[in-house]
């Protein structure tokens with residue numbers, strides 16, 4: 666007979682199942698990453714908030730969590746993940762994150778860049794910029810984090826995109842980077858199991874790209890089965906689920922939060 670589920674294996678609700686755990690969320694100063702970080706903090710995690718250009722916003726966010734929610738529960742580390750030294754930078758980021766509370770339970774690879782690169786205009790710089798931030802940094806962050814995650818049977822959530830599964834010209838380099846992070850997820854889930862789970866999220870339009878115009882939004886929504894854009898919270902809910910004990914039997918897998926947009930992409 667199957668055992669009754671215990672509280673630690675139940676879906677996150679009011680119980681603070683992340684208490685005492687540490688999450689590193691990249692690109693967490695603003696937009697989707699910030700909503701993910703806030704949701705994890707609400708579930709009890711101590712947060713390492715990574716940022717690059719948005720350091721002031723990251724510091725203000727951490728100060729708000731530390732002063733009005735829980736003292737000494739959010740810490741900021743800045744690092745540019747676009748450079749040629751992305752491997753060393755990833756190692757430093759994890760080293761500094763672990764130094765803060767002595768452990769790491771969850772890595773959320775959220776930082777990303779979105780850029781149109783028509784083939785006849787694409788450059789070596791475009792390729793390296795997109796690939797370093799969207800693919801190489803997540804890969805080497807997982808490499809650096811793995812020994813720490815293994816000790817606590819932690820997990821990784823990578824932010825991919827529905828465009829990682831279907832092309833969307835002229836975003837070929839972006840789409841390739843997201844297709845590759847899906848393969849990284851599956852490959853490393855195989856390498857790192859059974860101690861570490863690795864999963865991904867495929868958002869659709871969770872928060873519009875900052876340069877999206879009205880025509881783009883209208884066209885996108887006309888092909889979205891649920892007829893509206895998503896929210897950062899809806900992505901964060903999926904991250905929280907994958908990180909939680911309720912997802913203990915899920916690895917090498919993904920959740921698509923796109924309102925049905927990918928059905929007709």
Ligand SMILES: NC(=O)c1ccc[n+]([C@@H]2O[C@H](COP(=O)([O-])OP(=O)(O)OC[C@H]3O[C@@H](n4cnc5c(N)ncnc54)[C@H](OP(=O)(O)O)[C@@H]3O)[C@@H](O)[C@H]2O)c1
Pocket residue numbers: 691692693694695696697698715716717718719720744745746747774775776777778779798824825826827867868869870871872873874
């Ligand atoms: N928004 C959506 O609807 C949507 C849809 C599909 C997929 N996604 C994926 O979900 C994730 C979050 O989406 P988003 O729209 O919130 O992303 P975003 O605002 O475009 O970027 C997220 C963060 O990436 C960080 N970043 C950019 N350049 C960096 C660099 N050189 N070094 C280190 N960090 C850098 C930024 O941190 P700083 O501001 O501190 O520089 C930024 O806050 C991304 O991976 C994105 O591809 C989002």
